[in-house]
Amino acid sequence: xxxxxxxxxxxxxxxxxxxxxxxxxxxxxxxxxxxxxxxxxxxxxxxxxxxxxxxxxxxxxxxxxxxxxxxxxxxxxxxxxxxxxxxxxxxxxxxxxxxxxxxxxxxxxxxxxxxxxxxxxxxxxxxxxxxxxxxxxxxxxxxxxxxxxxxxxxxxxxxxxxxxxxxxxxxxxxxxxxxxxxxxxxxxxxxxxxxxxxxxxxxxxxxxxxxxxxxxxxxxxxxxxxxxxxxxxxxxxxxxxxxxxxxxxxxxxxxxxxxxxxxxxxxxxxxxxxxxxxxxxxxxxxxxxxxxxxxxxxxxxxxxxxxxxxxxxxxxxxxxxxxxxxxx
Amino acid sequence: xxxxxxxxxxxxxxxxxxxxxxxxxxxxxxxxxxxxxxxxxxxxxxxxxxxxxxxxxxxxxxxxxxxxxxxxxxxxxxxxxxxxxxxxxxxxxxxxxxxxxxxxxxxxxxxxxxxxxxxxxxxxxxxxxxxxxxxxxxxxxxxxxxxxxxxxxxxxxxxxxxxxxxxxxxxxxxxxxxxxxxxxxxxxxxxxxxxxxxxxxxxxxxxxxxxxxxxxxxxxxxxxxxxxxxxxxxxxxxxxxxxxxxxxxxxxxxxxxxxxxxxxxxxxxxxxxxxxxxxxxxxxxxxxxxxxxxxxxxxxxxxxxxxxxxxxxxxxxxxxxxxxxxxx
Numbered sequence: 013x014x015x016x017x018x019x020x021x022x023x024x025x026x027x028x029x030x031x032x033x034x035x036x037x038x039x040x041x042x043x044x045x046x047x048x049x050x051x052x053x054x055x056x057x058x059x060x061x062x063x064x065x066x067x068x069x070x071x072x073x074x075x076x077x078x079x080x081x082x083x084x085x086x087x088x089x090x091x092x093x094x095x096x097x098x099x100x101x102x103x104x105x106x107x108x109x110x111x112x113x114x115x116x117x118x119x120x121x122x123x124x125x126x127x128x129x130x131x132x133x134x135x136x137x138x139x140x141x142x143x144x145x146x147x148x149x150x151x152x153x154x155x156x157x158x159x160x161x162x163x164x165x166x167x168x169x170x171x172x173x174x175x176x177x178x179x180x181x182x183x184x185x186x187x188x189x190x191x192x193x194x195x196x197x198x199x200x201x202x203x204x205x206x207x208x209x210x211x212x213x214x215x216x217x218x219x220x221x222x223x224x225x226x227x228x229x230x231x232x233x234x235x236x237x238x239x240x241x242x243x244x245x246x247x248x249x250x251x252x253x254x255x256x257x258x259x260x261x262x263x264x265x266x267x268x269x270x271x272x273x274x275x276x277x278x279x280x281x282x283x284x285x286x287x288x289x290x291x292x293x294x295x296x297x298x299x300x301x302x303x304x305x306x307x308x309x310x311x312x313x314x315x316x317x318x319x320x321x322x323x324x325x326x327x328x329x330x331x332x333x334x335x336x337x338x339x340x
Numbered sequence: 341x342x343x344x345x346x347x348x349x350x351x352x353x354x355x356x357x358x359x360x361x362x363x364x365x366x367x368x369x370x371x372x373x374x375x376x377x378x379x380x381x382x383x384x385x386x387x388x389x390x391x392x393x394x395x396x397x398x399x400x401x402x403x404x405x406x407x408x409x410x411x412x413x414x415x416x417x418x419x420x421x422x423x424x425x426x427x428x429x430x431x432x433x434x435x436x437x438x439x440x441x442x443x444x445x446x447x448x449x450x451x452x453x454x455x456x457x458x459x460x461x462x463x464x465x466x467x468x469x470x471x472x473x474x475x476x477x478x479x480x481x482x483x484x485x486x487x488x489x490x491x492x493x494x495x496x497x498x499x500x501x502x503x504x505x506x507x508x509x510x511x512x513x514x515x516x517x518x519x520x521x522x523x524x525x526x527x528x529x530x531x532x533x534x535x536x537x538x539x540x541x542x543x544x545x546x547x548x549x550x551x552x553x554x555x556x557x558x559x560x561x562x563x564x565x566x567x568x569x570x571x572x573x574x575x576x577x578x579x580x581x582x583x584x585x586x587x588x589x590x591x592x593x594x595x596x597x598x599x600x601x602x603x604x605x606x607x608x609x610x611x612x613x614x615x616x617x618x619x620x621x622x623x624x625x626x627x628x629x630x631x632x633x634x635x636x637x638x639x640x641x642x643x644x645x646x647x648x649x650x651x652x653x654x655x656x657x658x659x660x661x662x663x664x665x666x667x668x
Contacts (some may be wrong), residue, residue, distance in 0.1 A: 277616035
């Protein structure tokens with residue numbers, strides 16, 4: 013029997029989940045839920061119904077895992093606990109500072125319903141967190157470094173778009189090669205924000221807009237750009253559409269650690285991602301953890317978990333025996 | 341209370357375990373066991389006793405986890421099941437083809453005694469296996485690539501030393517940059533053994549030995565060298581000691597996968613290690629998993645496990661709350 017997946021919300025991440033489910037023979041997409049008018053939502057999978065979000069309760073017994081695809085700012089803090097009252101759930105909650113509070117809320121709901129919830133799944137938080145944890149446990153005497161990019165930052169692109177005279181914009185976060193090389197050398201450098209990343213902006217301005225003023229507002233914007241070396245390119249909307257419509261991302265998690273009688277041996281553990289599509293990759297991680305949530309719940313587990321709490325084998329369709337034979 | 345660690349065997353790996361334990365505040369080294377005369381074994385930690393292997397049973401209640409540091413060929417197949425009758429155990433069994441059989445033997449012993457055993461811990465098998473598994477579960481539509489090096493292969497160095505006229509030798513396994521670049525490009529290339537690695541040998545020959553014959557025996561040696569491009573350098577024992585006495589190693593596990601409606605988006609997941617000391621790093625992994633074995637057994641878990649079966653949080657000294665707050 014297949015694991016029956018529900019998708020809650022239907023934006024970029026949800027579209028990625030819809031496609032990712034097709035890559036898993038032991039799963040099927042059962043339904044999509046939206047807060048819009050369902051008749052206006054056309055999905056890519058024939059034969060799968062789209063329901064209004066309020067009707068989710070009616071499919072309580074037909075969905076094994078609900079994958080929540082809303083945003084961390086306003087959607088997930090209420091949706092994940094609500095859905096955990098009825099379903100095993102997965103979300104990609106990524107507001108790092110609010111994870112403990114979100115965890116507690118979801119844990120309460122899931123324990124009450126006897127369901128399994130896994131929150132903050134994706135690559136950061138998610139696979140990057142896992143790699144920081146494994147590497148730190150193995151090499152306690154060491155330093156962690158996380159670099160992001162090269163990739164599109166949605167938040168920074170939005171911040172540019174809010175500037176007067178800006179029609180459209182895309183911002184790339186780029187790790188500095190010299191900083192990466194210094195970390196990989198094992199020298200355990202201290203790096204400032206400016207040392208680690210540069211920001212490159214492609215901006216479409218209104219005709220006749222004051223480009224100098226726009227550029228100055230961007231590079232001096234506190235929190236977003238002021239602490240970085242930032243480059244601004246003004247281009248046409250056509251060029252932006254043609255060359256900057258993708259949503260690539262990625263990054264590096266590096267642990268530089270030491271062992272030996274006097275720390276004389278250096279070790280570098282590096283995990284990196286180079287992603288053509290940030291939402292499709294994030295979705296792929298969510299779907300793998302949906303398998304884990306289903307299995308854990310079958311075993312009687314209830315409550316909220318994170319990637320730290322899930323034994324890796326739960327993610328794989330292979331049996332323990334197969335994994336030991338082929339992958340160990 | 342500290343987790344009390346025992347070390348069984350006292351070679352390079354065991355010496356690494358002895359040093360690694362010092363990096364963990366919640367652990368203490370309790371005893372070392374050897375099959376040699378204990379009075380002749382001098383360890384690096386003052387105040388820790390060295391016992392004969394046969395006396396392990398007497399310390400049954402004083403050791404929380406026994407870390408087995410013998411070899412996979414003849415030691416571990418008998419030692420790990422034996423020790424699992426008395427202790428929670430960790431080993432680094434790395435004969436891939438015999439893992440299922442070893443697992444079954446250890447599982448039987450550990451289930452009978454109610455102890456927790458974790459086998460095949462280290463980096464390959466171990467962290468490399470984990471990364472192959474995670475990446476494959478996330479990107480089912482893709483290819484795995486494993487590269488080893490640059491590093492010393494003990495087995496290949498030994499094979500050279502057995503050739504007539506050879507006094508000493510060190511062999512380095514080196515991944516081919518062009519192959520790594522091709523994999524990282526996302527082109528999912530098919531690579532032969534020769535494409536992926538080269539082998540570089542530093543050989544000390546007897547005075548007057550036929551160097552041409554030795555070189556020919558090396559590069560044409562079936563299994564070990566015949567399928568690779570191999571370079572042989574004849575050097576003096578002094579030079580070998582001065583420049584090639586380290587035991588560095590490392591490697592790369594790369595998953596090249598696709599997502600999208602027609603696989604139009606490529607993703608690269610890469611995990612790599614660059615290690616100054618292969619035994620000290622392997623030992624660091626064993627010690628982190630010793631914490632997991634101890635905790636799992638405290639929870640009542642019994643039987644044999646591998647890295648696939650251990651939730652990451654068990655490796656860390658931090659609580660679930662701390663991990664969620666600081667590392668997620």
